[in-house]
Amino acid sequence: MKKVLIFGSTGSIGTNTLNVIRNFPDKFEVSALAVNTRIDILLPQIEEFHPKAVVVKSKEFGLKLKRLVGNKYEIFTGTNGLIHVARDLDYDIFVGAMVGFSGLAPTIEAIKRGKRIALANKETLVVAGELITNLQ
Secondary structure, X not given: OEEEEEEOOOOHHHHHHHHHHHHOOOOEEEEEEEOOOXXXXXXXXXXXXXXXXXXXXXXXXXXXXXXXXXXXXXXXXXXXXXXXXXHHOOOOEEEEOOOHHHHHHHHHHXXXXXXXXXXXXXXXXXXXXXXXXXXX
16 A cells, blocks of 8 residues: 655646546555645545545635644645655655645655655756756
8 A cells, every 4th residue: 555645636636536546446545645725626635545644825815724623634734744744754656746846845854854845846847857856
């Protein structure tokens, strides 16, 4: 069973990744989901896939999410939350599907840990392509 971390779970890449996981429940499980602000899409994902951790953009969204789901899941916020989850959570595959540069630091953490990287974020390579390739 491969544990998957999905950063950008509410976008098209993230939702399609979850469709694959849904179709192969004996091969994959979701360890963490990360989103910017789309809690309306995130909630059904949490209910279906039961990730250990969830990361949202701001403390405000983190508090809102905590009110909605209670203490069943670890909730982290902001860039520090993304880095913490990528660095410390148990997972095998890192799916980087976040928009913009927010995926750079957690991608670097995942590479440092030797995780399999599924990168769907061109900004990470545009900004730090040489750094990323030298980490492998």
